[in-house]
Amino acid sequence: MDYYSKQIHQLIEELARLPGIGAKSAQRLAFHILAQPPESVHQLAKALVDARDHVRYCRECFTLTDQEVCPICANTARDHKTIMVVETTRDLAAYEKTGKYEGVYHVLHGAISPMLGIGPDDIKLKELMIRLQGDVEEVIIATNSSLEGETTAMYLSRLIKPTQIRCSRIASGVPVGGDLEYTDEVTLLRALEGRVEI
Amino acid sequence: MDYYSKQIHQLIEELARLPGIGAKSAQRLAFHILAQPPESVHQLAKALVDARDHVRYCRECFTLTDQEVCPICANTARDHKTIMVVETTRDLAAYEKTGKYEGVYHVLHGAISPMLGIGPDDIKLKELMIRLQGDVEEVIIATNSSLEGETTAMYLSRLIKPTQIRCSRIASGVPVGGDLEYTDEVTLLRALEGRVEI
Numbered sequence: 001m002d003y004y005s006k007q008i009h010q011l012i013e014e015l016a017r018l019p020g021i022g023a024k025s026a027q028r029l030a031f032h033i034l035a036q037p038p039e040s041v042h043q044l045a046k047a048l049v050d051a052r053d054h055v056r057y058c059r060e061c062f063t064l065t066d067q068e069v070c071p072i073c074a075n076t077a078r079d080h081k082t083i084m085v086v087e088t089t090r091d092l093a094a095y096e097k098t099g100k101y102e103g104v105y106h107v108l109h110g111a112i113s114p115m116l117g118i119g120p121d122d123i124k125l126k127e128l129m130i131r132l133q134g135d136v137e138e139v140i141i142a143t144n145s146s147l148e149g150e151t152t153a154m155y156l157s158r159l160i161k162p163t164q165i166r167c168s169r170i171a172s173g174v175p176v177g178g179d180l181e182y183t184d185e186v187t188l189l190r191a192l193e194g195r196v197e198i
Numbered sequence: 199m200d201y202y203s204k205q206i207h208q209l210i211e212e213l214a215r216l217p218g219i220g221a222k223s224a225q226r227l228a229f230h231i232l233a234q235p236p237e238s239v240h241q242l243a244k245a246l247v248d249a250r251d252h253v254r255y256c257r258e259c260f261t262l263t264d265q266e267v268c269p270i271c272a273n274t275a276r277d278h279k280t281i282m283v284v285e286t287t288r289d290l291a292a293y294e295k296t297g298k299y300e301g302v303y304h305v306l307h308g309a310i311s312p313m314l315g316i317g318p319d320d321i322k323l324k325e326l327m328i329r330l331q332g333d334v335e336e337v338i339i340a341t342n343s344s345l346e347g348e349t350t351a352m353y354l355s356r357l358i359k360p361t362q363i364r365c366s367r368i369a370s371g372v373p374v375g376g377d378l379e380y381t382d383e384v385t386l387l388r389a390l391e392g393r394v395e396i
Contacts, residue, residue, distance in 0.1 A: 003294035008287075011249040014246075018231075031286070041247065047209045048239055052234070052240075064202075066203035071201075
């Protein structure tokens, strides 16, 4: 590849390692970056290094944060007796965006997946059980509605049962605005099973 | 957005500025990056800064390179009397990948576009005309087959005509492996006009 200089080639290779970015996209991104003012490229590089170097797990809920305790756990106005269990910080953000959930979270950083060899010890389950020894009234399991998410929810509910803490699972059904015609069978059946009286 | 730490938020914002990367992709990329070992993130940051800080135009052909003269222009085995005019370094790379072109290049860094307000002075046309005062036998115009590329080719061919240098345009027609059925009318007409005897 002597038609690209060593540094451009290096940049394309590095960008192509990111998920969802193929060789062609990496080239396009690289040449876009080369056309930017140096300051903005330096800023991007700094953001990368800063985020990676300073971000760590919250001591309480294990979300990714830059403080010892994340802003949600540090907020005394929130209901610390209700814990919503999610798979990732992105899922936490999705619920935070609704602006309606008042409790705190627990981020598992994954889900149990025998296929991928991820067992209960590979996610932050032990840490959750330790938290549950404190003053907790309800655990809301909000893992994804995938095979792994369901497996994790099932496993977790069995762990929680003996503790007498209330344990719930977010509802699964037809999404709001969704068309029955285009909804898959499993979701339709789940919506039927989970029907509520009106 | 107090659910993401300041640094994660910053990283997502910076990534979302890249072309073709929306808010969701930026989040996905950011969390992928946070899950990487610090060294690999530092390497990506370094590649960004290195490429941006050291890359410049080749003195001869104006391609992006990290030397004063790019490896193609510095290669004495190549035919320096044949210049292929392309719009971008990526187009140059596309022809280099064929491995069959022996001449050198001239990178315009754009194409004439009255719509976008890009005139002949905004691309490296003057620089090409200066090169043509040297010992040049043929100019092959390989700008894109778009409106802008065609306009540039037309403009350039008129500039070159008085110099008596041979001037050609790459052929336009049905791509190899292409299906006539799925080829647009303009391309079909162009292929017909450009038919060659067999």
